[in-house]
Amino acid sequence: MTTKDRIYRSPAAIAGGVLLLAIAAWLGIDALVQGTGRTPWLALAAMILVIPLVVAFTLRPAVFAGEDRLRVRNPFRVIVLPWSQISGFRSGYSNEVVAATGTKYQLWAIPVSLRARKKAARRTARAAAGEPAGGRRSPGLGLGFPSTGSVADAKDAADGPLRAETDKVMDELRDLWESREKAESAQGEVSVRWAYEVLGPVLAGAVLLVILIATG
Template identity: 70%
Template sequence: MTTPEDQSPAPQPSAPETKDRVYRSPAGVAGGVLLLGLAGWLGIDAILTGEGRTPWLALAALILLVPLIVAFTLRPAVFAGQDRLRVRNPFRVIVLPWGQVASLRSGYSNEVVAVSGKKFQLWSIPVSLRARKKATRRESKAAAGRTGGQEVRGSGGFGGLGGGSLRGGGTVPDGPVRAETDRVMDELRQLWESREKAETAQGEVTARWAWEILGPAVAGAVVLGILLAVG
């Protein structure tokens, strides 16, 4: 029989770690897979069936092209955590604590600006002007519905806070219509604004070159150049 002094307190469950939000370009990933498949098909066929220097040229071209295809299509990603923003671009990886972020800007490209003034493009969140124009047209139609007497408010049971609806069964969006990448940037801004003052979100900006991409690409370029020069 145990006494109260012998009983140790039950361990408290630790708070679950919040996973980073990962943002990639679906079109870029799909294009990269297609390009890798095409390059592999043509390159391996040339290696197996080519004559003379053709197999060596094909091999060198593959060593050069595959890292570049991966760099510009599959590799780019943005990882947004509670304490930092990690930007994985084709040839560099940049880590910015939220306290070192000055702004997140959207123009003809999406970019993050550090407190020091340095700008880093977000390759995995490309701007689509076509998507923006489409979103603008949808917002104009929604605004016309809201101001044209078609919106119904006050019909909900929460003091007039029910969502509005268009005649004919359509629904008026609660907020402005935004392009997908613009919505992503809005999410990043909200996370930045909520975490920039946190003690754990301070530190220095770091950037490193992606030698795992640059090394093979440079090696392939050198070998290809030698083979072409030798003739």
């Protein structure tokens, strides 16, 4: 039985992309309909340039983790890495997968949130101290018993340090890689393909915009 790929995307990026596309469509269509002279042509060129870029950096990025390989869909490239060709994952200011050759590929769909990491670290510290999530120790009704929040946080501390969501995703990818890297079906070579379906419209829009500005 074939197992479906696990798909990882950024909800915040998708929401932001939808909003930006709505604004671009609103302004662009208004300029096309209401504009005079060269304005509609400039608006058209700008839309051809901007809309693919917005899609590329917000809606397009995704990471597909299957039984045999990891497929990384970044703004302008698609990288397919069999699990056997991965040497590790790195999380710093960005999340990256490292190929066996040493080449690093950024995981655009799994952005690092330093704020979320700090929040998780604070929660871990409070849990270790027996404090509730609100940050103040409960008096426990004066009976010497910990509050419900204290008990829950203490249980979380016992299970291990709390992690930011994207760090949990990286842990899942590491676990899948470690369990599948020796599998016969997970062998092969790394492939990288440029996203010409994105680069083509962007280049066309940029050329048209330059021509219109230069001949204006």
